[in-house]
Amino acid sequence: MATSHERVANLRQHPAGQPTSLWRNRDYLLFWSGQSLSDIGGAISELAYPLLVLSISHSPAAAGLVAALRALPGALFGLFGGVLVDRWDRRKVMLTCDALRALCLLSIPLAYALGHLSIAQLAVAAFVEGTLLTVFRLAKTATVPELITPSQLQTAVAQEEFVEGTTTLVGPALSGFLYTLGAILPFLTDGLSYLISLTTLALMRTPFQRTRTTKPHHMGAEIRAGLRWVWQQPFILTMTLMMGAGAFGLSGQALVIIILAERARATAVVIGLIVAVGGIGSILGSLLTTRLGRLLTVGQSILLSRWFFALSWALYALAPFPPILAAVEFGMGFMDPIEDIPYFSHRLKLIPEELRGRVISVCRLLPATLRPLGLALTGILIQRLGIFPTIWLTWVWLLAATVLVTVVPTVRRER
Numbered sequence: 001m002a003t004s005h006e007r008v009a010n011l012r013q014h015p016a017g018q019p020t021s022l023w024r025n026r027d028y029l030l031f032w033s034g035q036s037l038s039d040i041g042g043a044i045s046e047l048a049y050p051l052l053v054l055s056i057s058h059s060p061a062a063a064g065l066v067a068a069l070r071a072l073p074g075a076l077f078g079l080f081g082g083v084l085v086d087r088w089d090r091r092k093v094m095l096t097c098d099a100l101r102a103l104c105l106l107s108i109p110l111a112y113a114l115g116h117l118s119i120a121q122l123a124v125a126a127f128v129e130g131t132l133l134t135v136f137r138l139a140k141t142a143t144v145p146e147l148i149t150p151s152q153l154q155t156a157v158a159q160e161e162f163v164e165g166t167t168t169l170v171g172p173a174l175s176g177f178l179y180t181l182g183a184i185l186p187f188l189t190d191g192l193s194y195l196i197s198l199t200t201l202a203l204m205r206t207p208f209q210r211t212r213t214t215k216p217h218h219m220g221a222e223i224r225a226g227l228r229w230v231w232q233q234p235f236i237l238t239m240t241l242m243m244g245a246g247a248f249g250l251s252g253q254a255l256v257i258i259i260l261a262e263r264a265r266a267t268a269v270v271i272g273l274i275v276a277v278g279g280i281g282s283i284l285g286s287l288l289t290t291r292l293g294r295l296l297t298v299g300q301s302i303l304l305s306r307w308f309f310a311l312s313w314a315l316y317a318l319a320p321f322p323p324i325l326a327a328v329e330f331g332m333g334f335m336d337p338i339e340d341i342p343y344f345s346h347r348l349k350l351i352p353e354e355l356r357g358r359v360i361s362v363c364r365l366l367p368a369t370l371r372p373l374g375l376a377l378t379g380i381l382i383q384r385l386g387i388f389p390t391i392w393l394t395w396v397w398l399l400a401a402t403v404l405v406t407v408v409p410t411v412r413r414e415r
Contacts, residue, residue, distance in 0.1 A: 022155060027206040028147045034200025035140060036163045038098070041193025042133070043171025045105060046070075047275065048179055048186035049126060050258060051268060055183065057119055064255055064379020066119070070126035071251070071375060074134045074368025081135040082361025083222045086354065090139040090208035095201055097136040102194035104129045109184035134368070142356040143208045145348055154290075154345040161286035161337035168333060169279025176272025209353070226358030229351075236347060236363065238410045242306070244366030245401035249394050250309065251371040252378025256394075257329070259387050260320045270322060277326040281333030289341045298342045299414040303406055305339035308332070310398040317391040346414075 022028055049070065050063040057063075085093055104125050111117040148156050178185035230236055254275065261271045289301075296304065308331060315328050351359045381390040405411055 022148065022152055022159070025148065027204045028156075030200045030204050031143070031147060032159065032163075034197045036166070038193045038197040039163060039167045040171050040174075041190040043167045044175040044178065044186045044193075045190035047172045047175040047254065047272060048183075049122065050255060051175075051179055051271075052183055053119060053122060054258070056117075056122075059383070060255065060259060061376075061379040061383045062119055063258075064252065064375050064377075064382075066123050066126050067255065067379075068372035068375040069123050070130040070133075071368065071372040073127065073131035074364060075370075075372065077131055077134055078138070078361045078365050078368050079223045079226070079358070080219065081138045082226060082358040083219050084135065085139040085142055085357035086209075086222070090143050091201060091204070093139045094136055094143075094208075095198060097132040097139075098194045098198045098201070101129055101132045101136070102191045102198070104132070105187050105191040105194070108187045112184045138357050138361055138364075139208070141348075141360050145353070145356075146208055147206055150349070153348060154341065157345040157348070158286050158289060158337070158341050161289070161341050162283055165279045165282025165284075165286055165333060165337070167279065168282055169276045171279075172272040172275035173269075174272070176268040176270070179268050179272075222358060226355055226362045229355055229359055230362045233350065234410045235414050236350070238405065238408060239302070239343065239347075240363050240366055242302075242401065242405045242411070243363075244370050246306070246309065246398070247367035248370035248374040249313075249398045249401070251374035252390075252394070255375070255378055255382070256316060256387065256391060257325055259382060260316065260325060261322055263387070264320070264322055266322050274322055274326045274329060278329035278333030281330040282336055283333075285334040286337040286341065289337050292338060296342075297415045298346050299412045301342045302339050302411055302414075303402075305335040306402045306405065308335045310395070310402040313391070313395045313398055317388050317395070320388075 022032075049066055053063040053066050054060070108117065108122065108125055111121055144156055144160075145153060174189075175186045178189060230240065257274060258271055261274060266274070292301065312328050312331050315324055347363070348356075378390060378394070381393065385393075
């Protein structure tokens with residue numbers, strides 16, 4: 001007798017055996033639309049955090065610290081989250097995370113209205129939201145292949161990159177506009193986006209994972225299974241190390257742009273537009289990646305993107321003017337899906353379903369660990385050394401990491 005998962009998978013096929021279009025897949029559309037709006041809401045509050053902290057404290061170090069606390073849970077709880085999303089009902093995990101994230105975000109405008117908002121509360125809210133976001137994203141990534149057919153996976157990843165570009169385009173621009181109208185409006189908007197996500201998830205019928213045939217082991221043993229799988233995959237292991245190095249160097253990008261733009265007397269709206277231009281690049285890059293995939297291997301796509309990131313970073317110091325900042329953002333946004341779409345779809349195809357949450361959490365562990373360190377260090381270096389020495393130190397780091405990954409043949413040869 002077919003399992004419920006198999007029956008749903010059959011419904012995603014035409015009678016002739018051809019996969020149903022993603023645009024005619026009801027549950028995928030509910031999932032995709034709800035998470036797209038939620039991602040835009042997240043981008044709105046993400047830019048508002050440093051803007052609000054800077055307005056209260058006038059301290060780049062404090063802004064970097066709060067941003068780091070939002071990213072830190074990925075390092076602290078990522079591996080445990082991976083086990084949980086492989087053990088538990090992923091739909092219930094996502095619903096719970098969304099409900100708690102909405103309450104967390106809405107506490108900020110409430111405290112602001114009462115006149116009690118502090119840096120300490122913003123730091124706590126950032127940490128709690130980051131914890132819930134870590135678990136939610138693991139469940140989300142592990143769920144996507146269960147909603148579609150294997151042949152549609154790269155298309156789904158491309159659509160996710162398109163959403164990421166749209167998020168980068170709309171989120172920061174809207175954040176700057178809302179922040180100008182009222183400092184708490186970005187957080188109210190993000191809280192509303194979580195409620196929309198809750199609704200779409202509740203309306204879905206497709207199982208978010210397959211029926212488990214084995215009983216859960218000790219959590220430590222399950223974590224080791226994910227670690228062991230990554231360790232035995234040279235390409236995935238090398239990419240995990242490279243993405244960790246990139247996360248450490250690029251994590252302070254938003255703070256660097258804010259500081260440079262403010263030195264050029266740019267308003268919050270202009271800062272939002274600068275970041276938003278990267279979204280235009282990401283949208284175009286996601287639309288062109290399928291064609292480029294016919295010309296480039298997975299390894300070539302990765303190296304092309306990484307060299308662009310490393311070389312273009314120097315422009316922040318050489319020409320720190322809003323139009324140039326926007327041009328760099330556009331270029332980085334364009335190149336990001338050139339790497340992400342072939343790599344992430346390739347990685348998802350390689351990972352066994354029953355290990356998906358754990359392996360993804362392992363792959364994200366190093367970037368999640370180094371990202372908050374990079375954020376905090378960027379803020380401290382800017383405050384102690386100045387913005388331009390910090391930019392040049394970051395450029396040296398990115399360049400060295402890119403040279404190393406180019407020399408190692410594991411990535412270069414991956415097809």
